Amino acid sequence: xxxxxxxxxxxxxxxxxxxxxxxxxxxxxxxxxxxxxxxxxxxxxxxxxxxxxxxxxxxxxxxxxxxxxxxxxxxxxxxxxxxxxxxxxxxxxxxxxxxxxxxxxxxxxxxxxxxxxxxxxxxxxxxxxxxxxxxxxxxxxxxxxxxxxxxxxxxxxxxxxxxxxxxxxxxxxxxxxxxxxxxxxxxxxxxxxxxxxxxxxxxxxxxxxxxxxxxxxxxxxxxxxxxxxxxxxxxxxxxxxxxxxxxxxxxxxxxxxxxxxxxxxxxxxxxxxx
Numbered sequence: 001x002x003x004x005x006x007x008x009x010x011x012x013x014x015x016x017x018x019x020x021x022x023x024x025x026x027x028x029x030x031x032x033x034x035x036x037x038x039x040x041x042x043x044x045x046x047x048x049x050x051x052x053x054x055x056x057x058x059x060x061x062x063x064x065x066x067x068x069x070x071x072x073x074x075x076x077x078x079x080x081x082x083x084x085x086x087x088x089x090x091x092x093x094x095x096x097x098x099x100x101x102x103x104x105x106x107x108x109x110x111x112x113x114x115x116x117x118x119x120x121x122x123x124x125x126x127x128x129x130x131x132x133x134x135x136x137x138x139x140x141x142x143x144x145x146x147x148x149x150x151x152x153x154x155x156x157x158x159x160x161x162x163x164x165x166x167x168x169x170x171x172x173x174x175x176x177x178x179x180x181x182x183x184x185x186x187x188x189x190x191x192x193x194x195x196x197x198x199x200x201x202x203x204x205x206x207x208x209x210x211x212x213x214x215x216x217x218x219x220x221x222x223x224x225x226x227x228x229x230x231x232x233x234x235x236x237x238x239x240x241x242x243x244x245x246x247x248x249x250x251x252x253x254x255x256x257x258x259x260x261x262x263x264x265x266x267x268x269x270x271x272x273x274x
Contacts, residue, residue, distance in 0.1 A: 006032035111216035112142035115153025206236030
């Protein structure tokens, strides 16, 4: 399958799933390889035939949707983001939670893939902040639409390459080798819950103190869907809670209900709004 043919196909198909072509430019080869494998499975000669197949078989759209999921993930991805959470954001959220009498700091990881982001947050709390905020326990709800990714997340076992960005002391303390992988010790998996669901249609109830919504909604989805999901997130967040997006992402223009967190990149504070 030629690159130009696949690009033209994606530019036609993605908007029909509320996804935007610009978000897929850099990852198109990965998606095109998956589509190529699907053509072979169906015995179709090219993407033109696949387009006709989609128009006749509506259930196939769900298969294509799965082929378009990007699952790039590793522990402590974008280190500066986690350092900002440690130094500027989580201490503020922790104080606010204590002031309202809470015993938990509730967090949400949207599009969690195989769990690295959710577990990174747990490790950050346990190694850097738990000893200061002894009255609070960190709870992380994580959601993804890919069942196989969630199976990996619940197992908590990873290749060494996934751990490279973690501080060395954390790797030694939190993981134990098992055959060719490294498995997160039970104490660091407690309090992290994984749920199957598509953020376009469902989200955990909350309310949350912190939402990590990185490298998914504001990269791959059309703006109208971004705004819809933002509304759902807003309704599930405490007042003055924090929303973190990807380092190359931003919220839609004139977004109501969030404002930038002072001097912290790619982080927003929930404010009163619709």
